[in-house]
Amino acid sequence: MPTETFVTPKTIPLARPNITQREIDAIVEVLQTPNLSLGPKVPEFERAFAEYCGTRFAVACSSGTTGLHLLVRAMEIGPGDEVITTPYSFVASSNCVLMEGAKPVFVDIDPDAWDIDVSRIEAAMTPRTKAIIPVDVFGPIADMDSVRAIAQRRKLRVIEDSCEALGTRYKTKMAGSFGDAGVFGFYPNKQLTTGEGGMIVTDDAQVADLCRSMRNQGRETGGGWLAHPRMGYNYRLSDINCALGLAQLKRIREIIAERDRVHALYRERLSDEPRLSMQKCRPGVTPSWFVFVIRLADRYTQTDRDRMLKTLAARGIGCSNYFAPIHLQPFYMERLGHKPGDFPICERVAARTIALPFHHQLSESDIDFICADLRSLL
Secondary structure (H helix, E strand, O other): OOOOOOOOOOOEOOOOOOOOHHHHHHHHHHHOOOOOOOOOHHHHHHHHHHHHHOOOEEEEEOOHHHHHHHHHHHOOOOOOOEEEEOOOOOOHHHHHHHOOOOEEEEOOEOOOOOOEOHHHOHHHOOOOEEEEEOEOOOOOOOOHHHHHHHHHHHOOEEEEEOOOOOOOEEOOEEOOOOOOEEEEEOOOOOOOOOOOOEEEEEOOHHHHHHHHHHHEOOOOOOOOOOOOOOOOOEOOOOHHHHHHHHHHHHOHHHHHHHHHHHHHHHHHHHOOOOOEEEOOOOOOEEOOOOOEEEEEOOOOOHHHHHHHHHHHHHOOEOOEOOOOOHHHOHHHHHHHOOOOOOOHHHHHHHOOEEEEOOOOOOOHHHHHHHHHHHHHHO
16 A cells, blocks of 8 residues: 655745845845955945944954854963863864863753753852853853853853844843953844854953954954964955954844744743743843754653754755754763763753744744644644
8 A cells, every 4th residue: 555645835944034125225235346255245244233332342254163162262361271162062162272272061951942051050160260252052142140250259261152042132232242252143043143153242352352263263443464473374364254243243133133032932822831941041131042942841752842943844844953952972982981870951942942943034834833833743
């Protein structure tokens, strides 16, 4: 007998950039000039971005990852140093520490907010601890009041990984502006995209100057093209990318509002579902969402979750596991000696999360279809 097949009515991607004619026109305008890189759009984007975030300086770079790396170097974190951070994040938030020969020291996460559990930070410190890298996971801001209090008491630097949180506000301050410096990423699935790119924000003039120099092969501002007073990298962002970013920044309220609409529709349809839960925000936080992630109840296993991901994908619904624990990546297990069970809350959450399609083009009928399919699998 023939087997029954599921006819997919549509394909719903996990993410897609929010691009309009304004962005296209901005790129074409740059292409009609001789300034494709190292031109006026870079400082223009930096000034506008710093103003939006409420910081004195912004430094454009080629990705959020390179921004994190530049800050680790600018803060002179290196061999023998330790940096407190979270294992529940994209791997770059820890890789940037390893790049400089320092050691990321993981702290388990808050079971509801899914970011670093600040009550565990001081117990993980040693005399070698030099900095903290909290991550604003999925959009909501980490408990930065507590992080800053610990850092001030222990005389530590704070690098806020806000790569997923552009536009999030806590009381009167924006994400990225709470630490000594913050970093944003502009990959196409982010709130604002430049294709590839990132931005450092800080109030520290010395940090900003060092990052500008190191992103441009170690050159000083106003120095000669072949003068390199320090080691650097080609971590620049082109005028083409910055023109796209400027156009996106002018629309950022609209972009965030469209993402809020989709997030609210999901919550409305799934809030009564006892077999799953959603990330919680702390009081006073107005989030700008990067993704929509649900967590299955503990009765489900990682095998159950993986089977759901496979079935959703087969039905044309884009989905993913967000995130896999960093400490269980093979490289980290080999290099740092981590093993399953080291950070049980992170592992329990990560084994049961599903990122559902999240972008501005999702209609109510799309979300109804996705939620109905998810319920059927539950």
